[in-house]
Amino acid sequence: MKRVYLDNAATTSTAPEVLEAMKPYFTEKFGNASSVHSFGRENRNVVEDAREKVADLINADDSAEIVFTSGGTEADNLAIKGIAMKHRDEGKHIITSACEHHAVLHPCEYLEEYHDFEVTYVPVDEHGMVDQKDVEKAITDETILISVMMANNEVGTIQPIKEIGKIAKENNIYFHTDAVQAVGAISVDVNELNADLLSLSAHKFNGPKGIGALYIRKGTKITPFMHGGAQERGRRASTENVPAIVGLGKAAKVALEELEEKQEKITKLRGKLIKGIKEKIDEVTLNGHPTKRLPNNVNFSIRYIEGESLLLNLDLEGIAASSGSACTSGSLDPSHVLLAMDIPHEIAHGSLRLTLGKYTTEEEIDYVLEKLPKVVDKLRAMSPLYDQNS
Numbered sequence: 001m002k003r004v005y006l007d008n009a010a011t012t013s014t015a016p017e018v019l020e021a022m023k024p025y026f027t028e029k030f031g032n033a034s035s036v037h038s039f040g041r042e043n044r045n046v047v048e049d050a051r052e053k054v055a056d057l058i059n060a061d062d063s064a065e066i067v068f069t070s071g072g073t074e075a076d077n078l079a080i081k082g083i084a085m086k087h088r089d090e091g092k093h094i095i096t097s098a099c100e101h102h103a104v105l106h107p108c109e110y111l112e113e114y115h116d117f118e119v120t121y122v123p124v125d126e127h128g129m130v131d132q133k134d135v136e137k138a139i140t141d142e143t144i145l146i147s148v149m150m151a152n153n154e155v156g157t158i159q160p161i162k163e164i165g166k167i168a169k170e171n172n173i174y175f176h177t178d179a180v181q182a183v184g185a186i187s188v189d190v191n192e193l194n195a196d197l198l199s200l201s202a203h204k205f206n207g208p209k210g211i212g213a214l215y216i217r218k219g220t221k222i223t224p225f226m227h228g229g230a231q232e233r234g235r236r237a238s239t240e241n242v243p244a245i246v247g248l249g250k251a252a253k254v255a256l257e258e259l260e261e262k263q264e265k266i267t268k269l270r271g272k273l274i275k276g277i278k279e280k281i282d283e284v285t286l287n288g289h290p291t292k293r294l295p296n297n298v299n300f301s302i303r304y305i306e307g308e309s310l311l312l313n314l315d316l317e318g319i320a321a322s323s324g325s326a327c328t329s330g331s332l333d334p335s336h337v338l339l340a341m342d343i344p345h346e347i348a349h350g351s352l353r354l355t356l357g358k359y360t361t362e363e364e365i366d367y368v369l370e371k372l373p374k375v376v377d378k379l380r381a382m383s384p385l386y387d388q389n390s
């Protein structure tokens, strides 16, 4: 059966050239990068080379500002808890947004619950967009950190990060951005954004899973939460995961080289998919910002159907997609992002996210445009709500 993968916001496949680059570091080049012998020294060099490539991808001034982590989640945790613990004496207030990834929201909730921090969750508009004025208004004498994601993983909305970064800088507040969905998809420049901390993850841009990085601007002090050896300049203990770091470095290099070409190709395919869905299916609305959105993100609410059954039926046709209704994860509530956008429950329940990737083809988009309307028709035919309303 044909299989079409349109869930690249969840994860991407590791590119063949990335895998090839990693392979020797599982076998003959197995040394501990901190060892003094040649096995170690050689791997120290490749780790530092990968660090340079990651720094290049986000235009960091110095590769020493890159700390390797186990992924985006750890980078977010290290940024938020690391700043909070180090600077708690200067104030215990954090500003973030209502549509962040749980890897940001849950560390914030943890700080509220266990460390008496106060967190302001600024709202988003109907497009999932944060207003920088709301961020500015939320600032108090106690504010030590602002954390707003660069681009949303569910609806693809790109936030006014440059403006928020400027506000943070003017007010002498640390600024972190979760750029996990943005890095490798759009141009990211830590200096242009005024970011003090920035999270990224390899498996979202055709690198391996379980490796990511936190950019920490020179002079920004954090408290680590992994205590042990002196790796990563004392900011993240544990023996370096050399194969994964090499994979991240290679993925970063490829991402930078291919950025424009990939962006153009994916944007075009996305346009075709959005147009096709609007033409072929009635009563649909595009979620997220119409223009300020990631090139690869398509998110529709499809009325009178339920996201979970849509996903299961698409899966029977070989189409891998995702939904903002999280029944499978044991919760009946629609996604916090769609709810923050004030999308009514019954509409949020019928949300469908299709995220394109580097290997998505036009033929695959055509296949989805052939199958999806049929699946929607079938499900609506079984829905009592659809009959009454149409």
Ligand SMILES: *Cc1c(COP(=O)(O)O)cnc(C)c1O
Pocket: 009, 010, 070, 071, 072, 073, 074, 076, 101, 103, 149, 151, 152, 153, 178, 179, 180, 181, 201, 202, 203, 204, 210, 211, 212
């Ligand atoms: C995937 C994702 C994360 C988590 O990254 P992992 O590497 O899977 O831990 C964090 N934030 C956003 C926006 C993401 O899309």
